[in-house]
Amino acid sequence: MLHQKRLYWRQRRTIKWVKLGDENTKFFHANASITHRNNLISSLLDASDNAVFGHEQKASLLWDDFKERLGRSDNTVMCFDLSQLISNNVDLSSLESPITMAEKVITALPSDKSLGLDGFDNEFFKKCWHIIKQDFYNLGAAFYNSNACLQSINGSFITLIPKIDSPSRVADNRPISLLNTSIKALNKILANRW
Numbered sequence: 001m002l003h004q005k006r007l008y009w010r011q012r013r014t015i016k017w018v019k020l021g022d023e024n025t026k027f028f029h030a031n032a033s034i035t036h037r038n039n040l041i042s043s044l045l046d047a048s049d050n051a052v053f054g055h056e057q058k059a060s061l062l063w064d065d066f067k068e069r070l071g072r073s074d075n076t077v078m079c080f081d082l083s084q085l086i087s088n089n090v091d092l093s094s095l096e097s098p099i100t101m102a103e104k105v106i107t108a109l110p111s112d113k114s115l116g117l118d119g120f121d122n123e124f125f126k127k128c129w130h131i132i133k134q135d136f137y138n139l140g141a142a143f144y145n146s147n148a149c150l151q152s153i154n155g156s157f158i159t160l161i162p163k164i165d166s167p168s169r170v171a172d173n174r175p176i177s178l179l180n181t182s183i184k185a186l187n188k189i190l191a192n193r194w
Contacts, residue, residue, distance in 0.1 A: 041058060041160075041167075043058070043168070044058050044061050044062075044168065044169065044170060045168050045169050046061055061170055062160075062170055065170040065171070066158075066170075066175060102133070102136055102137065102140060102185060102189060103129060103133065105185050105188045105189050105192065106122075106125050106126060106129055106136075106185055107126060107129075108188070109122040109125070109126075109181070109184065109185065109188070110122060111123045111126065114178055115178070116156075116178055116179055116180035116181050116183075116184075117155050117156065117157060117178070117179075117180050118153075118180045118181070118182070120180075120181055121181065122181055122184075124181075125181050125185070136182065136185070139153075139182060139186075140186065140189070143186055150183075153180050153182050153183050154179075154180075154183055155180070156177040156178055156179045156180075157177070157178040158175050158176070158177050158178075159175070159176055159178060160173035160174070160175055160176075161173065161174045161175075161176055162174075
C-alpha cells in the first residue's frame, strides 16, 4: 500500500513539475532547495568510523581517498601476446593528417550531457556549428601543429555521483570528470582515426 501511495505522489509531482517547473514559483524554489539538500554531503565517515562534519575535513578525506585511488598501480600481467594482435604493417598515416571533417564528430556527440568548464554543452556546438566551426577548425589546426594552449581547455571539474541512496563513506560516491566540449571533440576525432 505504501509503495502505491509513493507512486501516486511521484506521478503527481511529475505532473506538477511539467506545469510549474520552469516558472519562478514557490514550487520551483522548493524543488531547488530539496535538490540542494540531497546533493549536500553533510558528513562522511573516516577509516575508523568517526563522523566528520567540517568542510576542510571532508575535503581532506575525499582528497586522500581519490589520490590513493588514482595514484595506485597494480602490477597486472598480460595473458596475451601483443605481437600476434598488432601487425607491423599497419598504416598509421591517418593519425598524422590534419583535423578535418569535425562536423561528423560534433553531430555524433550526445546532446544530453552536462556543461563543461566553458559553460557550453554539446547541444550548443550542434546548434551554433555554422557560427563556430571556423574557430573550432582553427583550434584543431593549432592542436595539430602543437601550438594550442591545452592548459586553457583541458581543465575539468570532478563531481561525485552517489552509488547508493544515503552515502556515508567516500567509497559510496563515484567520481566523474566534466570536460569541455572542445577537448571531448578533439579526443573523439583522434579516437576515430584509429
